[in-house]
Amino acid sequence: MASQAVESNRAGADVVCKDAAACKKAAVELLAEIGLPKGLFPLDDMKEFGYNREAGFMWLVRAEEKRKKEHTFKKIKQTVSYAGEVTAFVEKGKLKKIAGVKTKELMLWLSVVEVYVDESAPGKVTFKTGTGLSDSFDATAFELGV
Numbered sequence: 001m002a003s004q005a006v007e008s009n010r011a012g013a014d015v016v017c018k019d020a021a022a023c024k025k026a027a028v029e030l031l032a033e034i035g036l037p038k039g040l041f042p043l044d045d046m047k048e049f050g051y052n053r054e055a056g057f058m059w060l061v062r063a064e065e066k067r068k069k070e071h072t073f074k075k076i077k078q079t080v081s082y083a084g085e086v087t088a089f090v091e092k093g094k095l096k097k098i099a100g101v102k103t104k105e106l107m108l109w110l111s112v113v114e115v116y117v118d119e120s121a122p123g124k125v126t127f128k129t130g131t132g133l134s135d136s137f138d139a140t141a142f143e144l145g146v
Helices: 004-010 020-034
Strands: 015-017 046-052 057-062 069-073 078-091 094-105 108-116 124-129 134-138
Touching (some): 020 057, 020 078
Antiparallel strands (some): 015 046, 046 057
């Protein structure tokens, strides 16, 4: 079931797909367009992806909406959890007000609220958590298939 935020931004969305391959392609294209690594959403089970360019809002819904999916980015040994629905506001080089993504730090799961590439360090991707902590990683760790 799509959240209220998704429903209110669905009208006028540029991209809405309903099949896993098309959704993955649309997500990769959006990430490339805004200057973020193409592998930030390593999800092959998307059943819906949408992007409302006017509102700057994107969403994805996984096939198993009720279950989280964990993925470990091997190059940096960082585990990330994706909820059944992920939403974010999009800007050039940045995803902000992210909902549905968490990262594991030691024994705690922390919500990721922002992901960005700083113009002064284009080879680094910074993840900011809801606690205000942030960490930067080499962008190559988030390329497709890594």
